Amino acid sequence: MSGVRVCGWSELGDGMPRRVEVDGRAVALVRIGEEVHAIDDICSHAEVSLSEGDVDLEECALECWKHGSLFDLRTGEALTLPALKPVAVHTVTVEGDEVLVELSGGGSR
Secondary structure: OEEEEEHHHHOOOEOEEEEEEOOOOOEEEEEEEEEEEHHHHHHHOOEEHHOOOOOOOOOOEEOOOOOOOOOEOOOOEOOOOOOOOOOOEEEEEEOOOEEEEOOOOOOOO
């Protein structure tokens, strides 16, 4: 196993963001179909929790609830203003019912 167990597959609702902690770092998890994505849970613009926002299934993106910036769940790139900086993307592995996250070196948190 690589990464830290954060939850079970059955605990993730499709298109429903969830905040988890990985080694003291807040991470937003989002399952879309059979894929699970993990990005830093703090908006690079407003310093609020991204996991409280809505998922845009067509864009594979998570929207910041405060000002509406969209972040690509695959790359972390800010897709819309007012955010300009990306957020870190982390590696997710699913082994059976276990969802594991390995932190990347990116991000400031």
